[in-house]
Amino acid sequence: MNALRAFEAVGKHLSFTGGAAALSVSQSAMSRHVAALEDLLGQRLLDRDANRLALTPAGQELLAVVTKSFERIEQTMNTIRDDSVPTRAMRLHVPPTLLHQLFMPMLAEFHREHPEVRIDVFSANVTGFPDTELDMAIVYDRPNVDDKITDLLWMVRVAPLCSPIVAKAAEGKPMAEFLAGQELLHVKLDLQPRDLLWGDYLRRQGIALPTHGGLAFDTGLAEARYAVTSGGVMLGDVDMFAAEIAAGGLIAPYDAVIEDGYGYYLKLHPDDLADPAISVFRSWLIGRFANFRERF
The missing domain is CATH 3.40.190.10 (Periplasmic binding protein-like II)
Structure with missing residues (x-):
């Protein structure tokens, strides 16, 4: 766990110095933890040179899972300790035109029906899945196959x-x-x-x-x-x-x-289906867009 926490801090800051400062430990300890994790996996997680630090493909894959896992652990511990602590907000991406033209009323409707679900909405003009930390994303794209659960909205x-x-x-x-x-x-x-x-x-x-x-x-x-x-x-x-x-x-x-040939798709990571808020929102949104399509 210490090695994973050290790797997460270094991976987020892309710096052993920044990661060490975030965890209030020495830089040498951070380096040893990450090196031990790389030895255990038999894979380099970070590319190191004199001027920069970068995540390898294996490091990018592991960082996303480790970050989400620590968030889930913290959320569950907070819930056990104090029922009044709010759950973590679900991070959702919506393309700008869809957000302003159609999605705002849908979001308000969902919020009225499920006020307990907290949502942070992000919007960027990209094709496909944005390169940011998200729980779910509505994406504008052509049909494709990747490692995410994908639902066609329209x-x-x-x-x-x-x-x-x-x-x-x-x-x-x-x-x-x-x-x-x-x-x-x-x-x-x-x-x-x-x-x-x-x-x-x-x-x-x-x-x-x-x-x-x-x-x-x-x-x-x-x-x-x-x-x-x-x-x-x-x-x-x-x-x-x-x-x-x-x-x-x-x-x-x-x-x-x-x-x-283009469409709007809802995408999420398979392991996120275990999150009740994400599961509820996904089911609601698929049904809402199915009703929308029937109008045309």
Whole structure:
């Protein structure tokens, strides 16, 4: 246990000095503990050179489990010692556009039904699972297989969306002619070409147009705001922006909705299913999104 605690401190600080200060022990003791743990496992956990300390892949894997395990032990001990001590907050990631467009009311509904479950919400514009310490994450991604439990919440359906003023230019025109005269707006995806989504959409529609121009935004929410206020055509999630479409703020000039291959998935580590709060929230959220999908 001492070796694991020493490794956790060093791994979090990426420094033997910082880890030793956090635990109020000597740096040499920290070094001996980590070395003993590496000998026991037969694997290096840290890469060391003169200027830096870095976790190896084995170290990254072990640090995540050790940190979570110590948190669980501390939480359980606190609960046994004093029932009035609040449980640890569940850390949840939600993509920014989903959070602001749809998830806030869902979160409020869950909070009313389960006030005992504490949730810390984080939001970052990333594709896939964020590189931070989380218990659960709703991620925007293509289908993939990894070591996490993955539940599909919904597949994204897209179509060209624009303001009512821009939509007037589509009257009586085929979609290819309309789009050729408009600025195409983009959402940037990690490690992907800026025009990936438009390029794929137009190929599937049999339309040949250049797609590399136009403005690109970090989030679909920013893209939609620009389309409404300043023009251009976005390739928008028709379910995400259903309220704006129903109110007439965004217009779909053509009946050309397709699934683009991306979706929103709930991901968590398998060992976290033992946490009652996580299990309750997962079941509730899957059911809530199932009801949401039935509307479309």
